[in-house]
């Protein structure tokens with residue numbers, strides 16, 4: 001845990017208004033870490049004198065602080081500049097189909113307090129988000145801070161989002177949220193906060209890019225395997241959303257024209273055939289058919305099975321469970337090969353609740369992908385589980401908030 005912040009009161013909104021060059025300084029430090037004045041002048045290709053002037057003003061307004069000394073290039077060691085962590089608080093909110101994760105962070109993105117709980121998004125959005133605001137209030141109280149100290153909130157939701165207004169469009173898992181004004185609802189409780197909303201897998205990709213294995217990579221994809229299957233795309237260092245925000249919805253790629261009907265109305269989508277519920281349903285069928293003692297015992301004990309149960313069974317050497325996982329991995333890997341041929345990413349990171357069920361899934365995905373994708377596109381390709389795991393979403397929410405916290409003049 002990072003050091004405790006002093007109690008921060010209401011911040012002057014003008015502090016968060018930046019000139020374009022000031023915004024470039026912030027972006028450079030966020031990408032590179034603390035930099036000296038001469039590093040900045042080189043990185044931004046501006047004269048040392050103008051950088052010194054800009055940085056001086058930014059220290060005065062409290063956006064930057066001097067953070068120790070860097071390496072000397074002969075002569076006096078230069079002071080390094082970093083973002084002032086105490087400028088205000090930001091909040092990352094990761095809403096999953098069955099879970100809620102909220103984290104309070106300082107202005108450098110370090111998590112200070114965190115809360116996770118099971119949740120159900122199928123109900124009314126005002127009730128759900130009212131509870132989210134209560135959870136944020138609780139984290140603030142534990143930190144000794146007030147709601148007006150929150151300057152940014154980044155929210156990830158499990159459905160298609162129109163990014164600028166921050167509203168869900170025809171979300172299959174949460175139909176009551178259609179068009180609900182998430183931004184203005186949260187601003188009523190946190191009046192100083194700029195609120196940004198994105199779909200859950202985009203924020204996970206962003207988390208991986210800022211703070212995980214995607215740091216320093218400009219082109220990669222993040223696959224979330226949970227109740228559904230989705231894909232976040234980092235292209236040239238930015239989230240790629242496509243024309244309307246629908247890019248990356250790979251769960252509804254057809255892999256079997258005669259397959260089961262998906263909740264989207266089509267038949268044989270990857271998601272309905274290979275995601276968590278499909279793994280659980282296959283396990284229940286195998287348990288019922290007497291093909292797995294482990295799964296049958298678990299089913300008798302709990303009344304139903306989840307993908308995690310299948311992972312546990314596989315870890316104990318259960319043959320049926322291993323077959324179920326391999327089958328899912330093969331289907332996901334087949335689609336992944338197509339994505340890789342199309343996009344040629346440097347890396348694929350895999351996260352979401354089902355990614356935690358063991359390495360059998362990852363090796364089946366890798367095998368199917370490498371068999372089907374072209375040699376050139378896989379020559380330098382990495383396919384790995386997300387090292388941030390369950391935290392990729394809230395960390396991405398924090399960075400979504402930080403990216404949207406300043407107003408560029």
Ligand SMILES: [Zn+2]
Pocket residue numbers: 251252262263264265266269271272
């Ligand atoms: Zn579908």
